[in-house]
Amino acid sequence: MFDNAEGMVFRPPSEANSFILRATIGCSHNRCSFCSMYRDVQFRARPIAEIETIIRNTARRYPDLRRVFLADGNALVLSTEKLLEIISLLKLHFPRLSRVTCYGGPLDILRKSPEDLIQLKQSGLQMIYLGIESGDDEVLQLAQKGVDSEQMIAAGQKVLAAGMKLSAMLILGLGGRALSRQHAINSARVASAINPTMLSALTLMLHRGTPLRAEADAGRFQPLSPFEFVIELKELVTHLNMQSPCIFRSNHVSNMLPLAGTLPADKESLLAQAEEAIHLLRNQTRPTYNDDGPF
Ligand code: SF4
Structure with a gap:
């Protein structure tokens, strides 16, 4: 429709x-x-x-x-x-x-007053999708998201405080090789501080016509290998510390390793699956894709 x-x-x-x-x-x-x-x-x-x-x-x-x-x-x-x-x-x-x-972009959410969000919730706006993308300030800046990690936390918490559900997204690989670890750790920090209703970890796709693709084509941004994507995903899950139930998904079509569970209850099981995938991938690779196919 x-x-x-x-x-x-x-x-x-x-x-x-x-x-x-x-x-x-x-x-x-x-x-x-x-x-x-x-x-x-x-x-x-x-x-x-x-x-x-x-x-x-x-x-x-x-x-x-x-x-x-x-x-x-x-x-x-x-x-x-x-x-x-x-x-x-x-x-x-x-x-x-x-x-x-x-x-809802983080700046859109921050511009609304708490009363505005409550009114919208009461009228029927039940859930907002927020692209956190990264919790790392350096990666957020490179991604030109327009906010830093503290503003992202404030935006996410504001939605939940209004009684709405929040479905948040992170992008695995957004920091490339250079920033992979800090991207994972700080994304976990920000996601945990927000504790969204749902959290999806997507995988970076380098689309033609985007500044990031141009950086990659020029050799200034090194995308993760499939193995490194899974390492980053494991690092992320390791550092996630949800206080109340959060449905976690990394099962988007773009993902190397489909994980699904509820945090914090399923954390050990998700980590075991990631560890198993790392073990399998040590000796084999699956291509990463952009618009032109595998790279
Ligand atoms: S990810 Fe795309 S649609 Fe979302 S805020 Fe950025 S430019 Fe807009």
Whole structure:
């Protein structure tokens, strides 16, 4: 159920069955060095009349819709008033609506007051997806995420304090070989301080047209080998210290080693699986991929 007149539509894997409502087009930040999603898309916030027309048309065909994901890259950049208006239109036209979610950049979250977030939660915004990407300040700076690790922690904690669920993402390999260990350790530190509802560890893909790919092509960024990805994943899990249950996943299609469990309960089992994979990989390799295939 896509509305894709302007550029490609992206959504988290867990929103595969949701109506993807593009309340915004593109990403207002659009500077992350690894991200190719909206590079050629001019950011704009859709006028409410345009959004209402889309909702009306969709409701005619799918009146029983229950789940809506507000796209594109950071719909939370919209004013709280506009988001509340969109959610109330969704409730009006989809009487069975049970969940609304969106991506939120750390700066978007920090710009909202605690009261704004509580109001959004009470209106039906149940979960925010936050790309932490790394908890290491050096890596965050290289990735041009626009915040440091303390701001990232504050953003994540603010979402949870409002009573919303938080699905956070990290990118394995984002620090390359040079920063791998500090990337893993500090990402674990930041993720643990936030203690999100869900934590996904994705694997870095070097997409054409991104600054990070250019750095790699010029030899200034050394991507991890498959073996090193698993070492980094193990380092990350080793240092994760969740105080309350967090669903951990590294089973995205991009990942070398699919892990899934709930932390802290499954930590030992996840580490044992990582150790087993390291043992197997010591003598064999599986290629890492970018847009052009294995490298
Ligand atoms: S904030 Fe998200 S969508 Fe925007 S450039 Fe960064 S990774 Fe891409």
